[in-house]
Amino acid sequence: VQLVESGGGLVQPGGSLRLSCAASGFTFSSYAMSWYRQAPGKERELVAAINSAGGLTNYPDSVKGRFTISRDNAKNTVYLQMNSLKAEDTAVYYCNAPLPGSSPIPGPRSKWLGSWGQGTQVTVSS
Secondary structure: OEEEEEOOEEEOOOOOEEEEEEEEOOOHHHOOEEEEEEOOOOOOEEEEEEOOOOOOEEOOOOOOOOEEEEEEOOOOEEEEEEOOOOHHHOEEEEEEOEOOOOOOOOOOOOOEOOOOOOOEEEEEOO
């Protein structure tokens, strides 16, 4: 299983970025996918989730209305469109596939298919 995140960078508050996660080594279209982020000194948190077919999505209140997760099963890629970025969105962003039956929210009930890679750094600053 390999998950490679890309698309991060430095952006001003109010700006936009589109992250990509290229997946390989498993049947991508069979798994729900999620995006996470981890800021320095903070725990990893879920920022977006999408089901295997792409028809169902879920977001925490902190990013709802600003972030949009999507996927292209033909390209084995999941995306995160981030608009109206704020300084508090600064973090390293990761993607992963929650195992069926486990919670996508980091915690004792969560398990993931892949290991955590290097992620992609998003810095929102003027």
